[in-house]
Amino acid sequence: MRLALAVCLGLSLVAAAAQARDVAKDVSYKDGDTSLLGYVAYDNAKASAPGILIVPQWMGLTDYEKGRARQLAGLGYVAFCADIYAQGHVAQDTKEAGILAGKFRGDRALFRARLNAALRALRASPTVDARRCAAIGYCFGGTGVLELARSGADVLGVVSFHGGLDSPTPADGKNVKAKVLVLHGADDPFTPKADIAAMEKELKDAGVDYQLVFYSGAVHAFTQPMAGNDPSKGAAYNERADKRSWRAMLDFFDEIFGR
C-alpha cells in the first residue's frame, strides 16, 4: 500500500514538473513613480534561459507583441514586453499612436529611461539568465532597441525589425556595447536613405559590430499581419521577409548566447 502511494506521489510530482511549463502574464513594474504594465512569457520548466526584451510598435503593447513573447517562450527564451506608454496604455488609432510615439522620439532621455526600466523588469523575471539578454523591437520599437543600445545598456544584442533608424545624437554610438542587427524592408518608404547612411556612419565610427539586412519587396511593418497586404500604403505584411528576419534573429541569438 505504502509502495503504491509512493509510486503515485512520485508520478504526480513528475507530471507536475513536466506540466509546470508555459507561463504568460501581465507584469506590473515601475519607472520611477510611473506605473507600467508589461507582459512576460517563459517556460517554467527551464531553470535558466536567455532573456529577450520586446519593444512594441507605436500602438503600444498589443496582442501582437504578446504573441511574439509566447513564440519566443516556446523556443526556450524568457520574453518580456515593455510598456513604453505607461499604465499599459494602447493608442486608440494611428493618430494617437503618432502623438505618443512622437513624445518619446522627441525625448530620447525619457525613452531610454523607460526602456531601461523594462530591461530591469526583464532581468527580474523568473528563470532569466541576467547575463544573457537581448532586445528586439518593431517599428517605433526598433528605434527603441537602438536607443537602448545607445544608452549603453548591458545587453548582448539588439534587433531592429523595420525600425526607425534616425538619431539626433549620433555621437551616442560610442556608448553601444551590444551587437546590432538591423532587419529592414528594401522598399520601406518611412526610412530615408539619409537615415540609414547616418546610422551606418554612427555605428562604424563607434566600432560597433552591426549587420544590416535588406529584404526586397518589403516595406514598413513587414513582420506584422495587421499592417495588411498592400505595399503601396508603405506598410504591409510580407511573409517571406517575416520568416527570413525571424530566422536571422534566431541565428543572431545562437551566436550572442553561445549556443
Add this chain to the structure above:
Amino acid sequence: MRLALAVCLGLSLVAAAAQARDVAKDVSYKDGDTSLLGYVAYDNAKASAPGILIVPQWMGLTDYEKGRARQLAGLGYVAFCADIYAQGHVAQDTKEAGILAGKFRGDRALFRARLNAALRALRASPTVDARRCAAIGYCFGGTGVLELARSGADVLGVVSFHGGLDSPTPADGKNVKAKVLVLHGADDPFTPKADIAAMEKELKDAGVDYQLVFYSGAVHAFTQPMAGNDPSKGAAYNERADKRSWRAMLDFFDEIFGR
C-alpha cells in the same frame, strides 16, 4: 559454414555501403571546344542531393574553392567548382588574375557561356538533384553567379560573397529567375556605392527576390584566410563575417531547397 560465409559477405557489403561516402576529384568538361577542369565533391552514400556550383575568385580554381566544395559535401550537397579560365589555369599572381578576370568581366557573354557550361557539368554530376541547384561565388565569382542569374539560368538561388556587383546591362535583371542573396562587407572599398545602388535598382525593377546583407568591419575577400588580416589593404579575412555569411547561405539553401 555457408551461414558464416553469408554473414561475412553481408557484413562486408554493409561495411562497403557505409564506406562509399566522400568523393572529391577533378572533372574534365567542355565549353564548346574549350577544355575545362573543374572539381566535384559529394557524399556517395546519399542517393540524391541538391547541387551547388562554386564560382572561384579571380586567381582561378584553387585549394580554397576545393575546400569549400568538400565542406559543402560534408553537409550533404553535391558541390562543383567551375573552371572559368580553362585548362584548370590558375593565375601566377594578382596582376595576371586582374588580366584574366578583366577578360571575362569585359565580355559577359563569354563569362555567361563559361558559367553555364559549369552548371551543366554540375547537373551531370553523380547523385545531384538537377531540380535543386544553386550557385555561390567569391569576389569575381560573386560577379559570376550574378551573371549566371542574369543569363536566365535555371537555378533556385545564387549567393554572392563579397562579389563585384556591377552590370553593363542592367536590363538583363529581367532574366533573373533565381532568388539572390548578396553578402557584402560594409567596408568593401572595391564596390562603389553606385554599383550597389544600381544592382538594387536592376533587381527591384525586375521584381527579383533578393536579400542584401552588410557586415560591419568586413572589407573585400572577408571569407578568405589567404587575404590576410589587414583591412587597411581593402581585402582581409574576417572570421565573424565569414561565419555569419556561411550561416546565412545555409539558411538560404534550407529555404530554396525546401528543407
